[in-house]
Amino acid sequence: MLAFIARRLGLLIPTFFGVTLLTFALIRMIPGDPVEVMMGERRVDPVLHAQAMERLGLNKPLYAQYFDYIGQLAQGNLGESLRTRTSVWSEFTTLFPATLELALAALLFAGSLGLIAGVVAALKRGSLFDHGVMGISLAGYSMPIFWWGLLLIMFFSVWLGWTPVSGRIDLLYDIPPVTGFMLIDTLLADEPGAFVDALHHLILPAIVLGTIPLAVIARMTRSAMLEVLREDYVRTARAKGLSPARVVFVHGLRNALIPVLTVFGLQVGALLAGAVLTETIFSWPGIGKWLIESIGARDYPVVQNGILLIACLVILVNFVVDILYGLANPRIRHQR
Amino acid sequence: MRKNAVIQALLAAGLIASTPLASAAGNLVFCSEGSPAGFDPGLYTTGTDFDAAAETVFNRLSQFERGGTAVIPGLAEKWDISEDGLSYTFHLRPNVKFHTTEYFTPSRSFNADDVLFTFQRMLDKDHPFRKAYPSEFPYFTDMGMDANIAKIEKLDDMTVKFSLNQVDAAFIQNLAMSFASIQSAEYAGNLLKAGKAADINQKPIGTGPFVFSRYQKDAVIRFKGNKEYWQPDEVKLDNLIFAINTDASVRMQKLKAGECQVTLFPRPADLESLQEDPNLNMPEQAGFNVGYIAYNVQHKPFDQLEVRQALDMAVNKQGIIDAVYQSAGQLAVNGMPPTQWSYNDSIKDPAYDPEKAKALLKAAGIKEGTEITLWAMPVQRPYNPNAKLMAEMLQNDWAKVGIKAKIVTYEWGEYLKRAKAGEHDAMLIGWSGDNGDPDNWLGTLYGCDAVDGNNFSKWCDADYDKLVKAAKRVTDTAERTELYKQAQVILKREVPITPIAHSTVYQPMSKKVVDFKISPFALNSFYGVGVK
Numbered sequence: 001m002l003a004f005i006a007r008r009l010g011l012l013i014p015t016f017f018g019v020t021l022l023t024f025a026l027i028r029m030i031p032g033d034p035v036e037v038m039m040g041e042r043r044v045d046p047v048l049h050a051q052a053m054e055r056l057g058l059n060k061p062l063y064a065q066y067f068d069y070i071g072q073l074a075q076g077n078l079g080e081s082l083r084t085r086t087s088v089w090s091e092f093t094t095l096f097p098a099t100l101e102l103a104l105a106a107l108l109f110a111g112s113l114g115l116i117a118g119v120v121a122a123l124k125r126g127s128l129f130d131h132g133v134m135g136i137s138l139a140g141y142s143m144p145i146f147w148w149g150l151l152l153i154m155f156f157s158v159w160l161g162w163t164p165v166s167g168r169i170d171l172l173y174d175i176p177p178v179t180g181f182m183l184i185d186t187l188l189a190d191e192p193g194a195f196v197d198a199l200h201h202l203i204l205p206a207i208v209l210g211t212i213p214l215a216v217i218a219r220m221t222r223s224a225m226l227e228v229l230r231e232d233y234v235r236t237a238r239a240k241g242l243s244p245a246r247v248v249f250v251h252g253l254r255n256a257l258i259p260v261l262t263v264f265g266l267q268v269g270a271l272l273a274g275a276v277l278t279e280t281i282f283s284w285p286g287i288g289k290w291l292i293e294s295i296g297a298r299d300y301p302v303v304q305n306g307i308l309l310i311a312c313l314v315i316l317v318n319f320v321v322d323i324l325y326g327l328a329n330p331r332i333r334h335q336r
Numbered sequence: 337m338r339k340n341a342v343i344q345a346l347l348a349a350g351l352i353a354s355t356p357l358a359s360a361a362g363n364l365v366f367c368s369e370g371s372p373a374g375f376d377p378g379l380y381t382t383g384t385d386f387d388a389a390a391e392t393v394f395n396r397l398s399q400f401e402r403g404g405t406a407v408i409p410g411l412a413e414k415w416d417i418s419e420d421g422l423s424y425t426f427h428l429r430p431n432v433k434f435h436t437t438e439y440f441t442p443s444r445s446f447n448a449d450d451v452l453f454t455f456q457r458m459l460d461k462d463h464p465f466r467k468a469y470p471s472e473f474p475y476f477t478d479m480g481m482d483a484n485i486a487k488i489e490k491l492d493d494m495t496v497k498f499s500l501n502q503v504d505a506a507f508i509q510n511l512a513m514s515f516a517s518i519q520s521a522e523y524a525g526n527l528l529k530a531g532k533a534a535d536i537n538q539k540p541i542g543t544g545p546f547v548f549s550r551y552q553k554d555a556v557i558r559f560k561g562n563k564e565y566w567q568p569d570e571v572k573l574d575n576l577i578f579a580i581n582t583d584a585s586v587r588m589q590k591l592k593a594g595e596c597q598v599t600l601f602p603r604p605a606d607l608e609s610l611q612e613d614p615n616l617n618m619p620e621q622a623g624f625n626v627g628y629i630a631y632n633v634q635h636k637p638f639d640q641l642e643v644r645q646a647l648d649m650a651v652n653k654q655g656i657i658d659a660v661y662q663s664a665g666q667l668a669v670n671g672m673p674p675t676q677w678s679y680n681d682s683i684k685d686p687a688y689d690p691e692k693a694k695a696l697l698k699a700a701g702i703k704e705g706t707e708i709t710l711w712a713m714p715v716q717r718p719y720n721p722n723a724k725l726m727a728e729m730l731q732n733d734w735a736k737v738g739i740k741a742k743i744v745t746y747e748w749g750e751y752l753k754r755a756k757a758g759e760h761d762a763m764l765i766g767w768s769g770d771n772g773d774p775d776n777w778l779g780t781l782y783g784c785d786a787v788d789g790n791n792f793s794k795w796c797d798a799d800y801d802k803l804v805k806a807a808k809r810v811t812d813t814a815e816r817t818e819l820y821k822q823a824q825v826i827l828k829r830e831v832p833i834t835p836i837a838h839s840t841v842y843q844p845m846s847k848k849v850v851d852f853k854i855s856p857f858a859l860n861s862f863y864g865v866g867v868k
Contacts, residue, residue: 032749038381038474041752041767043780043789045477052472083373084553085537094553150585158589165589171365171556171577283581285554293371293554293582298749 001327008322012315019311020073020304024066027295027303033058034082034298056082058300069304078309079301083294088305092287097180098168099286102278103271105202106210111264114214118221118260119253125226133218140215145274149208149281156204166283169198209278213267220263224256231255265321269314362561362574364849364867366860367587367599371554371580374537377517378458378473383858386514388578391861392559393435394517394542397426397451398508402864403853405624405675405772407512411446411543421503421811426451428494432566434520435547439539442522446543448490453521455488455498465524469533475515479770480504503809505816506773513771514859517542545571545863554580565863572850572866588844591616597846597867600860604662604721610844617849622675623841624856626668626777627719627766629710629730629834630792635761637702644831646696647762649686650737651730657837660726664842668835670824672777675856676769677813678820683828693737704738711755711763715748718858719766719839726764726836758794765792768858774820779804782827795832 035052036044053059057068072079078088121133157165168182169175173194178185183202186194228234229252237251238244276288283289287306294302372388373380380386390396399410409415412426432446457463458473459482476482484507487499500507510516523541527533540548543566546559557578561571579596581587587599588606592613602610602618610618631638631647638644657665666674669685712727713720720726724745731741741762746754755763767790770776780786783804784796800823807819827833843854850866 030749031747032753036753037749039478039752040381041765041790042381042474042478043786044756045474048472048474048477055470055472084371085374085534091553098555153586153589157593161593165593165595166581166586167579167595168555170595171579172363174550174558176550177552280583281586283554283579283583283586285552285580289554289582297373 005323008319012319015315016312019308020070021066023304023307024069027298027300028062030295030298032298034300037296037298038083073305073308078305081294081299081302083297083299083302088301091290091302092306092309094177094180095285095287095290098182098284099272099275099279099288101181101183102202102205102209102284102286103268103275105206106271106274107213107264107267108210109206110210110213110217110267114217115221115253115260117214117218119225119248121218121222122225122229123248130222134222137215137218140211141219143211145208145212145277146281148211149204149278152204152208153281163204164201166281168201168284169194170201173197205278205282205284208281209271209274212274213270216263216267216270217260221256221260224259225252228252228256262321265317268317272310272314362572362867363577364573364575364598364862364865365577365579365596366862367581367590367596368557368578368860369580369584369587369601370582372557375540375548375551376471376519376537377514378454378476378519379471379537380515381475381478383860387860388557389540389542389548390514390517391544391859392546392576393540393544393548394514394519395432395544396512396514396516396518397428398512400512400772400855400857402861403855405677405769405856407508407772410512411451411518415508417811421505421809422500424498424500424507425491426496426498428496429566430494432543433564434523434543435541435562436564437539437541437547437549439535440520440523440526440541442520442541444522446518446520447493448496449521450518451496452488452490453524454516454519455485457519457524458482459485459488465528465533465536468528468531469536473515475513479510479513479515481510503811505808505811506771506775509771509773546573546576556580567863570863572864573862576862591844591846594846597849598852598860599844601718602842602844604664607662607664607842610842615847616844617847618842618844619852619854620664620840620842621854621856622666622673623718623768623839624673624675624772624858625719625766625768626671626673626838627665627717627726627764627836628668628671629762629836630760630765631762631832631834632758632760632792632794633832634758634794637700637706637708638761640700640702641830642696642700643702645686646693646700646702646737647734647739648831648834649689649696650693650733650739651834651836652688652733653685653836654688655733656726656729659729660720660722661837661839662721664840665837666840668837669828671782671827671833671835672774672824673769673838676772676774676777678774678817680821680824682821683824690733690736697737697739702738705740706738707740707742708761709744710734710741711744711746711751711760713748713751713764714745717766718768718841719837720764721839723764755792756789760792763792769856772856774816775804775808778820778823778827779808782832793832795830797826797830797832800826800830 035049080087117133121130124130153165156163175185175189175194178188182198186198234251237247275286276292279286279288291306370384372385375389377386377390396410397412398407401408411429413429414427416425434442457465458476484500484502484504485498486501489497491497520541524536527535545562545565547562549558549560551557559576561573565571584601584603588602590596591599610616631644633639653667657667669683710727710730713723727743731743734741767781782791784801787794787796803819803823807816810816841854845852848868850868852865
């Protein structure tokens with residue numbers, strides 16, 4: 001097992017360096033530098049430009065900038081935002097809880113609804129319900145998030161007035177940020193009304209972000225269930241006279257869950273990617289919006305390290321999934 | 337089906353208790369368009385940064401009157417200008433208090449040391465505070481203040497004298513601009529001692545109408561009304577809250593849903609529905625801006641006056657205003673808006689005349705089918721809501737007179753960089769006024785000194801430049817007006833640009849908002865504003 005973990009860890013190092021090189025190169029391929037972008041139509045005073053580029057360390061050759069960057073990383077220093085001049089780590093830790101809260105809510109929505117819909121569709125294979133779920137999930141999977149989000153806002157927030165248009169909480173509640181998770185912070189501030197309000201704000205963004213994972217999970221659950229229900233041991237369980245519920249949930253779903261759990265793991269990356277758009281639509285102050293704005297401002301350290309942190313997170317989740325797999329299934333462990 | 341049922345159940349659960357505990361009276365939520373980069377106005381150049389700090393937390397020695405371009409006393413009660421126009425003596429306002437917050441308690445009122453600190457820091461590269469927190473002051477440099485201020489002296493605790501190298505008729509206007517916001521020397525000293533100089537940009541202390549309370553990036557900025565403000569009548573709000581929303585359609589929806597009371601930059605397509613909303617007001621003001629075509633006179637065929645004249649009269653401006661500005665714009669004749677003093681209203685636009693344009697081109701020896709590049713901005717700007725559409729319309733107009741325009745666009749930063757380097761033949765660009773002074777248009781955009789910068793026509797006319805420079809060096813307004821009027825005649829005659837439109841500025845707000853005034857400088861100020 002240790003050798004397996006070591007092999008997995010060994011693979012992480014080139015992945016990590018690949019990500020640093022890629023983000024470093026990509027953001028610099030976009031034309032314009034941060035000082036010019038800040039000045040807009042105004043005159044860029046050459047002396048001021050040179051001073052600023054020197055202060056930001058952007059006057060050095062690219063390879064030197066890259067080595068500086070790696071050197072800083074080795075010391076655990078993620079640098080500071082060129083635009084706001086605050087540390088990238090502190091900005092990340094301020095904004096990430098908002099993204100995580102949204103992603104978890106989306107996963108909860110997608111997971112619970114997806115599993116139920118998938119199981120029922122599999123049990124009623126070929127029925128109207130089955131076709132309906134599969135049709136809707138295909139539509140959900142193909143839905144452009146931006147359009148879907150605006151559509152829901154128009155319908156639920158503007159026409160029906162049921163949900164707020166955007167943000168995490170009604171701003172007349174002044175909740176001091178403690179954990180960064182609004183649901184927890186409202187409880188810590190002993191504001192039950194604010195808690196409900198924060199929940200209220202979370203519903204639409206979570207639905208929008210959870211739509212694609214929901215579709216994937218529903219389809220995956222259905223096909224896994226169909227496969228499992230055809231297995232000999234299910235037939236045996238039925239023949240033994242077990243109750244249909246026990247057959248489905250204990251013998252069927254439990255085994256069907258293995259591939260579904262893999263999909264859950266893979267959806268972490270998809271959720272973080274989807275968060276970029278969802279956060280923009282709902283003015284959700286998370287890392288997605290942060291990165292988009294930083295690209296516009298050519299805020300190199302934020303883009304490089306923000307993406308690196310997210311990549312590390314996805315790598316970590318997949319690493320853990322790999323290890324769990326290895327633990328659960330000895331065949332995988334010994335294959336390589 | 338099941339999905340809908342679940343959503344409804346969740347919504348119903350949420351609807352049970354959704355009323356904020358805080359009272360809405362005395363609170364105003366402003367749906368702003370972005371997160372500020374920081375709270376030290378000297379470091380920045382955009383309205384987003386200035387709204388969040390300069391217009392709330394800070395004051396300046398002189399100030400623009402609310403909703404206008406006239407300059408009125410601010411932290412300086414009055415000022416004397418020497419006869420040669422080279423020195424300005426400011427008499428400071430007594431008993432003005434800096435804010436008291438969780439992070440700073442002032443031990444004294446505002447005085448000359450604060451003015452000295454503010455400007456010395458911007459002027460002196462070796463200033464101790466600048467050493468501790470290395471910074472550039474781009475607006476200060478761009479307005480030429482670094483080169484022109486020779487000396488600043490404290491004559492006594494409440495009197496400060498600025499000596500200039502050259503007469504600058506717009507000096508008082510420049511001091512009223514956001515970047516010249518007065519910082520507290522005492523606070524800066526404390527930060528320096530504590531090794532926390534960077535906090536000047538995160539935790540601002542000023543003398544302004546609102547006290548900074550808390551900022552959550554990309555979400556909210558909170559201010560409290562300054563109970564000790566030197567103009568107590570101007571503070572009518574207990575809490576001012578900036579709700580940050582980058583998307584224009586979301587901002588409008590929030591306003592309609594009553595989640596904020598004031599917002600900005602509506603899209604032309606949203607104007608009708610906003611005007612129809614019975615709960616909203618939508619004051620408008622002729623924009624203090626100009627969108628124009630700049631012809632690069634260093635490129636053929638634009639080095640020929642006849643070609644520029646021909647293309648100028650081949651532009652169907654009214655068609656552009658109807659389609660691009662959706663009628664929310666005013667046809668532009670000169671290189672600055674009519675609301676700018678010294679505007680020459682005797683100048684008339686040549687009539688739209690494609691036939692005459694063709695004849696002019698023929699006389700200039702331009703062959704039919706001659707190709708040029710026409711650059712279109714990739715972004716929406718206050719002076720041009722849709723540059724791509726405008727470029728397509730121009731392409732069509734010019735095709736009628738035999739000129740084939742190829743539309744070119746780059747990412748915004750690259751667009752400006754290449755344009756400043758003069759790579760274009762003709763380009764769409766524009767400007768919004770900074771300080772209400774004619775030089776901010778006629779010198780900044782079309783003067784010889786700006787050829788390497790934002791004179792995108794690369795046009796340098798000795799007679800024009802002489803007039804504009806002379807006007808900057810005299811302080812008599814009547815005399816300046818005359819000089820600027822003459823300069824505008826030359827600008828119109830030589831056609832380095834085709835002015836297209838001054839876009840109308842709309843500011844949607846709830847009917848509950850009282851006495852909000854639109855700033856010609858596209859700033860959003862909430863002093864003097866109340867909520868019913």
